[in-house]
Amino acid sequence: MIFNTTTWSKYVFIALEGAAESVPAGKLELFEEGIKPAGSTFVYGNKYLQRANAAAVDPVSMPLDEAKQSKEMVFQPPAGLALFGAIRDAAPDSWGRRVIENMLRAAPDGLPETEYLAHAGPHRTGALDFRDSPTAPAEPGKLPDAKELSYLLDAAAMIQDGKPVPKKLQLLFSVGATFGGARPKAVLLDNGRQWVAKFPVARDGFNVPVVERATLELARKCGMRVPVTKPVHLPDGRDVMLIERFDxxxxxxxxxxxxxxxxxxxxxxxxxxxxxxxxxxxxxxxxxxxxxxxxxxxxxxxxxxxxxxxxxxxxxxxxxxxxxxxxxxxxxxxxxxxxxxxxxxxxxxxxxxxxxxxxxxxxxxxxxxxxxxxxxxxxxxxxxxxxxxxxxxxxxxxxxxxxxxxxxxxxxxxxxxxxxxxxxxxxxxxxxxxxxxx
Ligand SMILES: Nc1ncnc2c1ncn2[C@@H]1O[C@H](COP(=O)(O)OP(=O)(O)O)[C@@H](O)[C@H]1O
Ligand SMILES: [Mg+2]
Incomplete structure (x- = not known):
């Protein structure tokens, strides 16, 4: 099959050092043939390069010192890759894709990568997001609350069963459910903090949320660096693990x-x-x-x-x-x-x-x-x-x-x-x- 190459042009925004507001870092072009990524380029903005606290968007394929040496330097992904790693990290790899496909009524992995990038939302992993202009505001998106967990689990079950999630539930759920990893999960607010909530799966051979939490706490006993975790036992018996977001x-x-x-x-x-x-x-x-x-x-x-x-x-x-x-x-x-x-x-x-x-x-x-x-x-x-x-x-x-x-x-x-x-x-x-x- 012959596809026309399409180009997705976006401004990459980044939040620096724990700031709530993001700043434009540069311009990304992502080329696709059908749904397959075919290549990318990135150019840092001059204003961004002048910031004392600028961070490299991708430390291995967009180094700042190189960008500062030659004006408007055009970066490309490492040999053999169509996407920059840091850009790939800003889209979900598995679970969040199922959520986005459910919203857009698409087949598993049936969307172009740019659709996953575009729909991963303001609560995605890390500090990047993508906008149409250097002055565009951040996308809104109110995270659900831990009190709404049982609705979130219901929505996740529909997604796993391949059933469309009703609009109202989708509005609540999709805001924070576009994370990666294979297991169903959602980001939520509890006690003024952001958490990744990891859900049970019907075919689990044991109570994974309870065991995962205990294992992380065991790691803490061993002296390792572990985010705060919290077990949640829902009235209907389902268990969820909350782990505080380190990002x-x-x-x-x-x-x-x-x-x-x-x-x-x-x-x-x-x-x-x-x-x-x-x-x-x-x-x-x-x-x-x-x-x-x-x-x-x-x-x-x-x-x-x-x-x-x-x-x-x-x-x-x-x-x-x-x-x-x-x-x-x-x-x-x-x-x-x-x-x-x-x-x-x-x-x-x-x-x-x-x-x-x-x-x-x-x-x-x-x-x-x-x-x-x-x-x-x-x-x-x-x-x-x-x-x-x-x-x-x-x-x-x-x-x-x-x-x-x-x-x-x-x-x-x-x-x-x-x-x-x-x-x-x-x-x-x-x-x-x-x-x-x-
Ligand atoms: N506490 C956390 N803070 C920030 N990001 C997290 C946290 N836990 C997981 N993530 C991100 O979410 C992704 C999926 O979570 P993970 O626990 O690996 O789920 P799964 O068991 O489905 O693989 C991780 O690869 C990581 O990018
Ligand atoms: Mg994982």
Whole structure:
């Protein structure tokens, strides 16, 4: 089939350093052949480049220093990609697409990428949005309240069933429901804060919202950086997990500032299909190159802990959209985002793999000795890495006690127990031997 190329021209707006108001950063042109993106260009505005606090819209493919060196520099996405990573991150990859398709009565993945970008709305992930002119105002959009959760869950169920959501419910629901990830979810307001609400799914093998929340709280017990979470048990028995948005900052008067976020996929200049060729150490190196001043060492250690924790709880959904970086203007660099989307995966068989490569010794194999073999790349001496592994193992070993404390029923713990392997099955002994030898 031969398609005509169409061009989507928009001004990219960005909110800087937690500000509520966005400013125009530059002009994007996105070319499409039918519904397929064929290429993009971006040019920064001169006024934007003169701002002392300007942030790169996309740090890897639109660097500010290059833009400042030659006037009206035209940027293009990394080799092999039709979209800039940071622009791709501003549209949903899965769930939010289903919501937009339901609104526009379109087939799954049946719309051009620009339609998803255009409809992701003012509450989308991160600090970007797209407007027709440099003076166009922000799109309005009142977020729903936690009190409306049961309506939101009803709308989400209709979307999963492929049924059109009635107009009135759509108005309430669609404002905050255009997030990415596969699970149904919506952004809402509660207690003056913005939260991602993650919903249950009929085919879930266990109570995912309750277990995900407990797992994130377990990560907090291990000393990791986790947003505030809240369990919500609806009167009809359905459970929802609320996790506070790390890319929104509550401001006086009920307004919210935005923080600029890019996925690890974007930072590594990768396409979705390449995710299995990436390693945790690549992310550690990225922190070394682009990390915020004063936080590089701490963020590398945090990343090492996340890798070890994923091994301990069998979270093998650790792909490059489940790691993100947040721009820190004051410290002129990128911070590893707070932790999100960590769920134990019960399974038979003891040999397990993560999505991202763990260590030089054994690739993606999910063992603690493999993690230890990578310690140096995270800036850790062997004995410090062993200490971390031991500390996390000791906490996770008590997961049932903690999960009970976090309100997970025993029957739910029984369903996920195979996610937690015995220490000897994951190389804890080898790790301890390594430190005795040293
Ligand atoms: N607490 C949060 N703050 C900001 N953005 C978040 C938060 N949690 C998730 N996200 C964003 O939403 C996307 C989907 O959420 P995620 O928890 O990964 O859902 P799923 O389980 O469906 O993959 C993430 O990739 C991330 O971009
Ligand atoms: Mg996810």
């Amino acid at each position: 929104r900052v509550p401001l006086p008067g009920g307004a919210f500032g935005k923080r600029h976020v890019v996925s690890a996929l974007t930072m590594l200049k990768m396409h979705e299909s390449d995710t299995a060729s990436a390693n945790y150490t690549d992310l550690a190196d990225l922190l070394g190159e682009r990390g915020a001043t004063g936080f590089v060492a701490a963020d590398k250690v945090e990343l090492f802990k996340r890798m070890v924790f994923n091994i301990l709880v069998t979270n093998d959904d650790d792909h490059l959209r489940n790691h993100a970086f947040v721009w820190d203007g004051a410290n002129k660099g990128w911070r590893l985002s707070d932790l999100y989307d960590v769920v134990p995966k019960p399974q038979v068989g003891s040999e397990r793999f993560l999505v991202l490569g763990v260590g030089p010794a054994m690739g993606r194999l999910a063992t603690l000795d493999n993690a230890l073999s990578a310690a140096g790349r995270f800036g850790l001496l062997k004995h410090a890495a062993v200490e971390i592994i031991q500390q996390l193992s000791a906490v996770v070993r008590e997961w049932r006690t903690y999960f009970e404390e976090f309100g997970v029923p025993k029957a739910e713990c029984d369903k996920i127990t195979s996610a937690f392997r015995k220490p000897q099955a994951i190389g804890l002994r080898e790790v301890e031997k390594a430190v005795q030898k040293a």
